Amino acid sequence: MGRTVGMWLYSNGGGDRIQKKMVKRLKERDIDVITDINLRHAIAKKGHIYHGKTKVDQLDLFFSYNAGEQTQYQVFLYQALNRVIPMINSYDAFALTEDKFQTSFLLQQHGIATPEFQLCHRDDSKQLERIMKKWSKMVYKPTDGWGGVGLTKIENEETLNMLLPFLNQMDLRFFYVEKFVKYDNTDFRVDIVDGQFVGCYGRKAGKRDWRTNVTSGGSVFLREPNDEVVELALKAAKVCGTDIAGVDIIYDLEKEEYVVLEVNGIPAFATPEQEKMGLDFNNRKIDLIVDLIDRKTAKKKNK
Structure with a gap:
């Protein structure tokens, strides 16, 4: 019996190329992929969730990876789907990391420093x-x-x-x-997949802003993390139950310690421009995600 997974990946910033590579590597393992399953166009009826003629709830797994185009309707269906098929990330991990308070509360409960x-x-x-x-x-x-x-x-x-x-x-x-944490206006974005360190880069706030987010005028630069930063990111990702996470970490200059600002459940791959700069973790990230999909779908089939 073959395996079929559904995928909804962002297409801007090189996302379309990432998807092609991922589909090719999954096919090499005899896993078919139905792409562009945007739950916004799905309908729930007669105990199934249909996207066109596809019964999404009968797929072996659904991989949703598009932060910019989410709607409440999709999120609602995401929750329903995850009751019957495996998801990456799980709905629980997704919902947790979408909520800053719930994330910070849980991290502090596990002894991880946050603001x-x-x-x-x-x-x-x-x-x-x-x-x-x-x-x-x-x-x-x-x-x-x-x-x-x-x-x-x-x-x-x-x-x-x-x-x-x-x-x-x-x-x-x-x-x-x-x-407000006094810091040097730079952060670490550490990518974690399946409990493994994938890569890291730094972001620096623009001259007129204190936020490091690229959408707020921040810029990306090459940055090697130390062991403490990697360990902190791995622990935060595990506490949040994420299969995939981008953990934002800054150094608190007053307390002299690293703090986790955010755990992002849909961290972007390096864009083609960033790859030219030397950010070269995309292939490793794709391989780890493919391994993860392979393992989770094999587990479902065995059940």
């Missing part, structure tokens, strides 16, 4: 003011979101007073704030 954080109810603006006095600088973060979108640095009560009406207008039930 100090607070979750406040929207009606408790007094609590926010108390935190402001204590921390002097903090960052408001939407609990979901990626690419640095919506991050707001709060450096004084004036900024806080401007932000509060905006947050109330958005009808948010709670606010997640982090103490």
